[in-house]
Amino acid sequence: MGPGPVNAHPRVLRAMSAQLLGQFDPEFTTYMNETMALYRQVFQTRNRWTFLIDGTARAAIEAALVSLLEPGDAIVVLSAGRFGLLLREIAERCGAEVTMVEGEWGGIVTPAAVEAAVARVRPRVVAAVFGDTSTTIAQPMHEIGRICARHGAMLYLDATATLAGMDVPVDEWGADVVTAGLQKCLGGPSGSAPVTISDQAAARIASRRHVEQGIASGADRPAGGRRIASNYFDLAMIMDYWSERRLNHHTEATTMLYGARECARLVMEEGLVDRIARHRLAGEAMRAGLQAMGLTLFGDQAYAMHNVTGIEIPDGVDGERVRLRMRVQFGIEIGSSFGPLAGRIWRIGTMGYNCRQDTVMATLAALEAVLRGEGVRVPSGEAVDAALARYASA
Amino acid sequence: MGPGPVNAHPRVLRAMSAQLLGQFDPEFTTYMNETMALYRQVFQTRNRWTFLIDGTARAAIEAALVSLLEPGDAIVVLSAGRFGLLLREIAERCGAEVTMVEGEWGGIVTPAAVEAAVARVRPRVVAAVFGDTSTTIAQPMHEIGRICARHGAMLYLDATATLAGMDVPVDEWGADVVTAGLQKCLGGPSGSAPVTISDQAAARIASRRHVEQGIASGADRPAGGRRIASNYFDLAMIMDYWSERRLNHHTEATTMLYGARECARLVMEEGLVDRIARHRLAGEAMRAGLQAMGLTLFGDQAYAMHNVTGIEIPDGVDGERVRLRMRVQFGIEIGSSFGPLAGRIWRIGTMGYNCRQDTVMATLAALEAVLRGEGVRVPSGEAVDAALARYASA
Known part of the structure; x- marks a missing residue:
């Protein structure tokens, strides 16, 4: 991801x-x-x-x-x-x-x-x-x-x-x-x-x-x-x-x-229009979940890409340790970024074969657990619920 | 091939x-x-x-x-x-x-x-x-x-x-x-x-x-x-x-x-020495067979590559039609060449996974049949026998 x-x-x-x-x-x-x-x-x-x-x-x-x-x-x-x-x-x-x-x-x-x-x-x-x-x-x-x-x-x-x-x-x-x-x-x-x-x-x-x-x-x-x-x-x-x-x-x-x-x-076979809609929906659900978790999205959201979402790494959180826990404990890779954004944001993709409801849900659930493990106060279950709601209203 | x-x-x-x-x-x-x-x-x-x-x-x-x-x-x-x-x-x-x-x-x-x-x-x-x-x-x-x-x-x-x-x-x-x-x-x-x-x-x-x-x-x-x-x-x-x-x-x-x-x-796993010997042997068997068929090898044989052999296209033979018959009738691809050698030589490879005794034999048998079909006088079976003999003496 x-x-x-x-x-x-x-x-x-x-x-x-x-x-x-x-x-x-x-x-x-x-x-x-x-x-x-x-x-x-x-x-x-x-x-x-x-x-x-x-x-x-x-x-x-x-x-x-x-x-x-x-x-x-x-x-x-x-x-x-x-x-x-x-x-x-x-x-x-x-x-x-x-x-x-x-x-x-x-x-x-x-x-x-x-x-x-x-x-x-x-x-x-x-x-x-x-x-x-x-x-x-x-x-x-x-x-x-x-x-x-x-x-x-x-x-x-x-x-x-x-x-x-x-x-x-x-x-x-x-x-x-x-x-x-x-x-x-x-x-x-x-x-x-x-x-x-x-x-x-x-x-x-x-x-x-x-x-x-x-x-x-x-x-x-x-x-x-x-x-x-x-x-x-x-x-x-x-x-x-x-x-x-x-x-x-x-x-x-x-x-x-x-x-x-x-x-x-x-x-x-899927159709370009349907495929683009699938990517838009997954991106919206991911962002809804991340915001429900209390995280801040990075960048001007009027121009946000559908398929990859930037999140500001909360103050005091070790971004690389979060990425390591995500990968080792949940088998989910998320990215950091480059240059001025290295260590400042995470990037979560929802693209191609990985652009699915189940991957969005698993990623949000895993990130919530990992952040809690790192001592961040995160509301329980709200991220997944927000993403589910976004899918339900599609 | x-x-x-x-x-x-x-x-x-x-x-x-x-x-x-x-x-x-x-x-x-x-x-x-x-x-x-x-x-x-x-x-x-x-x-x-x-x-x-x-x-x-x-x-x-x-x-x-x-x-x-x-x-x-x-x-x-x-x-x-x-x-x-x-x-x-x-x-x-x-x-x-x-x-x-x-x-x-x-x-x-x-x-x-x-x-x-x-x-x-x-x-x-x-x-x-x-x-x-x-x-x-x-x-x-x-x-x-x-x-x-x-x-x-x-x-x-x-x-x-x-x-x-x-x-x-x-x-x-x-x-x-x-x-x-x-x-x-x-x-x-x-x-x-x-x-x-x-x-x-x-x-x-x-x-x-x-x-x-x-x-x-x-x-x-x-x-x-x-x-x-x-x-x-x-x-x-x-x-x-x-x-x-x-x-x-x-x-x-x-x-x-x-x-x-x-x-x-x-x-x-095969070992470099054994692998190179396999390529040398297949090239030698291929050349023995082609010569037994009465064809002329191209180039200075003192410096011939192991894994691809050039043959002069006999006078009066349509090289492209031979290649087409090889592919369509026998499922075997052989090459022509470029520039001054386009239409003058064929190139037959014996390399990698295709460098095997069975592929050498099948190619020689097919080429003999195709040439005969194209009206070239070719001795029957001698190509395969020469290649078999080369393998037998290895």
């Missing part, structure tokens, strides 16, 4: 125990195409280029930024948490000129501040995190997309922690590249990262296409744009690999693809 | 169906430490820094080169096949000044040519492929290691296609960074890439350490060296994550780690 990775859905694990297929076996390339079609639905997009990056969520962030940005390009980065800072860090390593628009950790970045920066800097890319797990707060994206459209900037969005748990309507938001990971609301293991790319972004990437010498044919002259600084994260070559041409790049991670495909199948 | 990916060992697939653990759960960090210890044995090294990169084999190559090289650094690259060209391509994208020392595809690069280039260029790094699957030829490495030692260059080695199937004595060769993948002789799926790093290379990498702002503490001042151009492939940060400090970087790919660990456990 931490902020991810969380338990995987058993069907995902079973899918991943299937025997391997060759990367050009027609059965396997059919799975690749099915995976593309499934993730178009999960991302709510018509983007042709919707596929997997073979690495963790952070790999897809880097693939997006290194393929869009070249040294000297301007980028505006929204940040109100650790993963906003990560976007800055990756963009800097791409050699981009980074302008930060920052908000308090626990709050959001105001659209007015973003528009002012974009109007001043005229960036090629605006980058944001939708749902920064470090603070448990989700940045509203509608207005950011409109700002990008008004100023001709491309919008990159990190939806690692929210895809398939909160509403991420990629086309409606006008996002050009959106990336995710399996280990949060998708209910799989980390190691494969879904990405979707708009036609506009794909054209930008194609303008930098340089096929490897060892596999290029005569028709594969380098495009005019500057070669992408990474081979592994060169989205132009990865698109060639996922195209009908199947021009070899890496060797697709077979087992991870089986897992990513099954995650998306489970999402679409 | 292609050049990889090949079928995974069933025990690896079972290990990968285990439920996930949190990345900082003591049970999981114990698995991480066990994995480090196991791969030290597989790499025949005492290197402390021996761990996994979360991506395919190509990800580990890029992690090694981007962490060792900064723009303007000189590198000497040995190449006699597609994967030598890949080293050049990746080094160029790192901004390095690349000097190629090339050999014919099907042959090796001579040590004398390497020494001449190294003496002239004084590179920071010499990079080579031990076992280039595109040509099925293995570059002898002892002398290359001695050349690097004489001239103070670091040696990077791509052992993707050979580790745990041929002898890769990392310390004996004096290799500084060696990388691999699971999908060849290790008998697992692609998507996790073992790497080992000498103390000398680790010191070079540490001199470029820049911890992310979102997680750095006061003690984490940037080192003096130039920041590594990639975040995901920053080996200094990945080493922090695999160290006792467990400073968060990516979220370790849980399921792939289970798989990588099981692959190495299987290697050590």
Whole structure:
């Protein structure tokens, strides 16, 4: 019940125990195409280029930024948490000129501040995190997309922690590249990262296409744009690999693809709307229970993520000892956080396969007992009752 | 029976169906430490820094080169096949000044040519492929290691296609960074890439350490060296994550780690010496059978890899139709190759779980039947008999 990775859905694990297929076996390339079609639905997009990056969520962030940005390009980065800072860090390593628009950790970045920066800097890319797990707060994206459209900037969005748990309507938001990971609301293991790319972004990437010498044919002259600084994260070559041409790049991670495909199948069987409602309800029940226990939620609750909740660690309580008791005595993992929030908040996730009424109830009951064991005065049974009431009224 | 990916060992697939653990759960960090210890044995090294990169084999190559090289650094690259060209391509994208020392595809690069280039260029790094699957030829490495030692260059080695199937004595060769993948002789799926790093290379990498702002503490001042151009492939940060400090970087790919660990456990249970002998014997039996069928082996057989064999496609034979018949009628995949060898050779693998007497026999029998079906005059039964004889004399 931490902020991810969380338990995987058993069907995902079973899918991943299937025997391997060759990367050009027609059965396997059919799975690749099915995976593309499934993730178009999960991302709510018509983007042709919707596929997997073979690495963790952070790999897809880097693939997006290194393929869009070249040294000297301007980028505006929204940040109100650790993963906003990560976007800055990756963009800097791409050699981009980074302008930060920052908000308090626990709050959001105001659209007015973003528009002012974009109007001043005229960036090629605006980058944001939708749902920064470090603070448990989700940045509203509608207005950011409109700002990008008004100023001709491309919008990159990190939806690692929210895809398939909160509403991420990629086309409606006008996002050009959106990336995710399996280990949060998708209910799989980390190691494969879904990405979707708009036609506009794909054209930008194609303008930098340089096929490897060892596999290029005569028709594969380098495009005019500057070669992408990474081979592994060169989205132009990865698109060639996922195209009908199947021009070899890496060797697709077979087992991870089986897992990513099954995650998306489970999402679409449940239905995106129902799945998001399930995550919203579990988050509300968890928060109702935590407040009934007398704890203080962290951050601006108007923008709270559905699927992970921040709680201030009460004064005088050893947060790490509470986490240890939760894990050892109850088999339940909860998280702390990073940087200025390390030791200041706990983070409790309700996502993917772990987003269930029984896990919410067990976590609240366990936390109440552990806090009492640590000498905190906690009302008996009220947390569970409040969460039950929230479920009953759903 | 292609050049990889090949079928995974069933025990690896079972290990990968285990439920996930949190990345900082003591049970999981114990698995991480066990994995480090196991791969030290597989790499025949005492290197402390021996761990996994979360991506395919190509990800580990890029992690090694981007962490060792900064723009303007000189590198000497040995190449006699597609994967030598890949080293050049990746080094160029790192901004390095690349000097190629090339050999014919099907042959090796001579040590004398390497020494001449190294003496002239004084590179920071010499990079080579031990076992280039595109040509099925293995570059002898002892002398290359001695050349690097004489001239103070670091040696990077791509052992993707050979580790745990041929002898890769990392310390004996004096290799500084060696990388691999699971999908060849290790008998697992692609998507996790073992790497080992000498103390000398680790010191070079540490001199470029820049911890992310979102997680750095006061003690984490940037080192003096130039920041590594990639975040995901920053080996200094990945080493922090695999160290006792467990400073968060990516979220370790849980399921792939289970798989990588099981692959190495299987290697050590069988014993490296026995495993390499198994691969040598299967390769010899396969080649004996192919020659008995009247086919011509490709490349300088003095340097043939154990675990993948190149065969010239006979004049007038449609290589792709043979591959199709093999797959559809016999359920056996064999490979073609890339660049100048596309359509000129087939490649038959005998590696990992597929390196067995029964698979060698079935492949030879099937190929004989398919070739006869395609109108090639093939002696009846002699291929299987030759392979049986090779096994009988083992």
